[in-house]
Structure formats: structure tokens, C-alpha cells
Amino acid sequence: MLSDTERRELEDAVKHYPDKRGATIDALLTIQRRRGWISDDTLLEIAQFLEITVEDVDSVATFYNLIFRKPVGRHVAFVCDSISCWIKGCEQVQEQINTLYNADLGQTSPDGRLTVLPIACLGQCERAPALMIDQDVYGDVTPEKIEQIVEKYK
């Protein structure tokens, strides 16, 4: 069941569109912020709220890089693997994360702290390689800096 707060947030979101369905992404993002990921049950609740089918919601949910249809760790590290970051050594960054936290691309560290995902160009190419943890962006990342950066994400 949508909580009262969730329902209020969704009611605000649909106001921006002439058709409720326009708020599908807003709804998915809003609920995911609270629940961490989008389960089948969540899909149904969103579908009912927007008065569209579950399939409609899922066809959107499965399309986007930032909607999680599986549980993720307490934090998500997105490692940019596009060209400017590749030139500047993003794979060493990713390998260092794996070494330190035991989470390869697509995996969550055993302590549930960090999920590591590849991501397309973060628009920070002038300070490549770039890394985003949750909503925070880091540029000019080196393997040596990783531990210090990840430190604050418990």
C-alpha cells in the first residue's frame, strides 16, 4: 500500500501532466527513493494509482538505467565507462572498487553496503574518470582516492 506521504508526492507529480500516465517516471523515481527498488508489488501500486496496466508501468520501469527492478545495496556506485573515462582509466577505478568492497560490476558487496553499476557518460568528461555515488558526483578519480571517497557511504 502506498503510504500517505507517497500518495501525496504522487498527487503532486501528476499535476504536471494533462494525463496521469505522464507521471510514470516521476512515480517510479519517487517511490524508489523511499523503498530502494521497484518490486512487483510496487509496480502494481503505481499502476493502480496512475490507472494504467502493470505492463505499462513495467515497460517503462525496465527501460531505464536508474530504475532498479532488483534490490540494491544501501548505496549505489555508478562507474562511468564511456569514452573519455575509458581513456583516463575507468577500468582501474572499477577494479579498485571490486578489490576494496568485493563487488564486481552488477554486484552488491557482501555486507550490503554498495552496489556497483556501469553508467553512460556522466557529463563530467573534462574531469574524467568520473564516478557517481547515489546522487554525488566525483571527478578526476584515481584508484588511490576510492577508499576516501567511499568512506562516508556507510
Next chain:
Amino acid sequence: MERPLTQHIHPDGTTRTLREYVKTGGYRCLQRLSSGLAPKDLQRLVTDAGLRGRGGGGFLTGTKWSFVPMGADAPKPKYIVANGDEMEPGTFKDRVLMEGDPHGLVEGMILAGYAIDAEVGYIFLRGEYHLSAQRLTEAIAEAYAAGYLGKPLPGTGFRFDLHLHASAGRYICGEETALINALEGKRAVPRAKPPFPQTVGLWGKPTVVQNVETLYNVPHIVNQGSDWYHRLSRTQDGGTKIYGISGRVVNPGWWELPLGTTAREVLERYAGGMADGVRFRGLLPGGISTAFMTEEHLDLPLDFSSIPPEVGRLGTATMIVLDDHTCPVGFVLNLEKFFARESCGWCTPCREGLPWVVRILMSFEEGRATKDDLSLLEMHAKWLAPGHTFCGLAPGAMAPLQSALKYFHDDFEQHISTHGCPWSKKSSQQRILV
């Protein structure tokens, strides 16, 4: 040198508030609307200025607006959409503007909305731009509170509402018809054209989709006129352009410069040349959907009309440099991996062809490639050329591939003859995660 778009942006990365924006002339041109500048006049002004779309296509903005049905019988509501999806690898110019001076976009949207008589606007922002989202949200709230949004502009009867739509990360959403599906809450695959969005767009209504940087130009054109705007540039296209550079150069970054600045100037004068110990081999002039340029092209004016089609096109003008310590085949593999992953899957040649291209390029890196693979790559460049796929993603993917096969042919050959990558950092990074 004038830098109308970026001169006031704070070097320390903080944003500009409404008060600061107004102090430097912001929102001043809305008074011109109140004093009688009609929508058609505004369209003509922008046409005369020679403003061309900064999203990569370079289409004339005023001309695009002129396709929108106007007058009392026109369908209502009409929409103006700012395309802030900016997921083209190597591209970061719209972020610079939105983070640094969010009110410029709000004002550009109001003016563009007025020009086509659209009462509602959306800013379509890529999901990863959290800082832009925060600053635009604040700017929109400030503009509402000040009465620039949500209230009729004095003397015009024109009232404009503006919403921010944060997306959730998918490159194809930048394609304007996919973007429209995304805004409607549908799976973001492109739509067939015609009908074009200018007549049948969002929820079936006339819609203009315009790149963020394009919209930032509009207030300045209104304030200072089309002659001034032409004088900003060195070529027949009007205005300045945000040029950017990344890769192994001394000083990667961005600069607002006259349209028609050459790649050599950006590389040598602004970026300080190649980094220590590496040499220039080529560059993609504007994002990864553009063809390679090499030494012989460095003195071409970078604008929308001076680059011969057989050489390529400007794209977003944020260039990516290939150096001699980086494998050109590995470079192109990285690009194609991006395209294969981001293909929306709607049409078969792109959905099946791009992963195939990735597999072939992998075989070069892993030392399994033969001459046949080289011709297979050449064939893909033809099969996925413009006209063979539903939208521009796949043809965009072929631009760097085809030009790499031309300029770096020897490197491809060498991968075949030496059974592997001569640069051979491990190729572990090239694992495909599609």
C-alpha cells in the same frame, strides 16, 4: 571577445540567483513582448539571426518554429520542450549552462513559448544531473514567485507554465520523438516522422523540442538583435558556441567561442595541447556520433556549414581526443558498446547489428579477427547507414566506425597480423555488459 551565454557564470561552480540574473539584464526582454513584439516577429528575429540548433543537428531554429500552426484555429495547448537529456558521451555543455545560470533556460523557454504561442513548457533533464535538477527547481520557483511564470505577461495575455521532468537515464530519450513518448509516460522508443512534432507532438499537440544551449541564445538575440548576433560568429551561422574537449590534453574543459573557431585553436590555444608524452592522432568533433577528424582537418572552421559532409559534421562541439597511447580499435569498441547498450531495440538492424559490431571489434582486440571481419565491419557501416534504421542512433554509431576504418586502417590490419592488440592494456575493461 563576447561570451553572452557564459560571461556571468561563477568560476567557483556556485549558481546564479534570480537577483543576480536580473541585475545583469535578465528577464529584461520580456518587456519587449509587452511593448508589442508579436510571436511572428520573434520567429523572424531568430531566423534572421541564423540561430541553428545546438543539439547536434544544426537545424535553423526560426524555420522550425515557422512550422507550428498559429492563430485562433491552431490546436491547443501547444508545448515547448527543452532537451536537456545530454547523454551523448563526451558532451557536458548543457550541464555547464544549467548549473551555472539556470534562469537563462527559464527565460529562453518563456520566449520560445511565446514565439510559438505555447502555454506549457517542460524541461526534460537527464536523471543523473541532480545538481542541475536542484538548481532549476529553485530557479523555476523563483520565477513563479516573481510572476514571470504562471501569470499573464503584462500587456500580452500570454501566460506560461514550466515544469521540470527528471528522466531516469536512457540515451535514446534525447531523440526528440522518443523524448515525447518518455514525457507521456510511455516506453521511450522513437516515433515515425512525419507527422513532425511541430504539428503532432506531445499528447498529439504541436510541440517544439529544442536543445538547452539553443534556448540560452534566444534572450540575447532579442536583447541585442540579429546583426549583433551574426557578428559574434566568424562564419555564416550566427552566434557563439560552447566548445569542449576531453581526453589526454593538458587542460580539458570548455570555452564559449565564436562559431567557426577551429579544432586546432581549441586544442592548442585553449586546452594547452596534448598531454606530456602523448601525440595527437584524431578527434571526434562533437560527441561520439560524429566522424573522426585527423591532422588535415584541424583548420576547418567548426560550425554547421563549413565541414564538408564527406568529412563529417560538428555534432555537439564537445570533442574527444584520440592519442597515440590509446588503441583506436579499443576506442571504437568502447563507443559501439555504448551504442549497443543504449539501442532502444525497436528496429532490427540496430538491435541486432550493434551487438554484432561489438563482437567483431572484440575479436580484433582478442586477436581472433581475420580479413573477413574487416569487410564485415565495412558492411555494417553500410547496413546501418541513414535510411536503414528507424532513427538516427545507429547511423550515428556508424560515423566513428566508418571513419576509423578509413583513417586507422593500418591499426585494424595490425590487430589481424599480430593476432592481438598492440596496445594491449588488458582488455578486461571491454567486457560487454549489455
